[in-house]
Amino acid sequence: GESVGLHLPTLSVQEGDNSIINCAYSNSASDYFIWYKQESGKGPQFIIDIRSNMDKRQGQRVTVLLNKTVKHLSLQIAATQPGDSAVYFCAERPSNTGKLIFGQGTTLQVKP
Amino acid sequence: GAVVSQHPSRVICKSGTSVKIECRSLDFQATTMFWYRQFPKKSLMLMATSNEGSKATYEQGVEKDKFLINHASLTLSTLTVTSAHPEDSSFYICSARRSGTGQETQYFGPGTRLLVL
Numbered sequence: 090g091e092s093v094g095l096h097l098p099t100l101s102v103q104e105g106d107n108s109i110i111n112c113a114y115s116n117s118a119s120d121y122f123i124w125y126k127q128e129s130g131k132g133p134q135f136i137i138d139i140r141s142n143m144d145k146r147q148g149q150r151v152t153v154l155l156n157k158t159v160k161h162l163s164l165q166i167a168a169t170q171p172g173d174s175a176v177y178f179c180a181e182r183p184s185n186t187g188k189l190i191f192g193q194g195t196t197l198q199v200k201p
Numbered sequence: 202g203a204v205v206s207q208h209p210s211r212v213i214c215k216s217g218t219s220v221k222i223e224c225r226s227l228d229f230q231a232t233t234m235f236w237y238r239q240f241p242k243k244s245l246m247l248m249a250t251s252n253e254g255s256k257a258t259y260e261q262g263v264e265k266d267k268f269l270i271n272h273a274s275l276t277l278s279t280l281t282v283t284s285a286h287p288e289d290s291s292f293y294i295c296s297a298r299r300s301g302t303g304q305e306t307q308y309f310g311p312g313t314r315l316l317v318l
Binding site for chain 1: 205207233235243244245246247250294296298305306307308309310311312314
């Protein structure tokens, strides 16, 4: 069935290092992907998105990479800060629906 | 920015009562809003899609008579949990998608934590 999953449930990094959070998706029909950040007790916060006609998109300190061949999505955070500590979710949108399918989430822990 | 609010942020109710949760898009119009449920340390599960002026579309396994959704305007959707039971305790989150061409991103509210005693 359809699923969006993450390879690691928890990622621990040192402050200042770069973080890479990975996501695998299974629906070839997905044409739009989003990364969200969720802090404890809050709603998801939009970080960055990418359409399927792109391989890479950069934002402020974040980069999303899309590899459609292996159905893989990643989020890179440069110079990770304590404020980046949160759960990160990838989400995919199959082109024939308006819905988002969320992955299971990766907890990012930033060590000072 | 795109701001979505929810009210209340937290509610405790007795078993058997009904609870209404509001979701508002504050600075944009949203033809479509979505309601999600999230259990502790779990991902978001889509419950239903709320369309302004029409009936909501529910995901498989979600009882439409249990979770009533109304989307009466382009900035407000409500979710009513009827005859709440302890197993309905959860974190309920709404999102809104901007109306208009090319606006695909869903912006999320801060969530409502429901505890049914």
